Amino acid sequence: MAEDRPTPEQEVRRLYEEGEARVAKAAERVVSRDSFGELLAMATENVVALTRIGFDAMDLVWSNLRLAGRRDITRLGRQLGRTEDKLELVLQEVERLRDQVEREDMVPPDRARPAPAKADGATRTAAKPVTRRRSQPSSSA
DSSP, X not given: OXXXXXXXXXXXXXXXXXXXXXXXXXXXXXXXXHHHHHHHHHHHHHHHHHHHHXXXXXXXXXXXXXXXXXXXXXXXXXXXXXXXXXXXXXXHHHHHHHHHHHHHHHSOGGGOOOOOXXXXXXOOOOOOOXXXXXXXXXXXX
16 A cells, blocks of 8 residues: 555656646747737837947946947947058058059160150159258257
């Protein structure tokens, strides 16, 4: 007769499995309804809105503390990208001009081409070399 009765461990396991099955059925019923999807969508929208409000509030805090905020960093990143693009174009133009000067230097003097005339009829003149002036020490009396 003692052998027919389940042990306490077996009884706990059976109760646990019954409870798990009931919770699973109840969860399936809740999730299968359209209202659950709508409720989940509304909750997600609210979480996203609260997150955005939190980020905006932190941006205001950073702004009031005169520190760079998220918007400032992204704006500076875009400006830096544009500046890098412009610098790359300038570098390409400098390299093109350097190659052009090297090609002109390789032409023998007797075969040098005359400078093209400007539209107003004036001829090109060579630019004066740039010299740096030393700054005079200021005498403070």
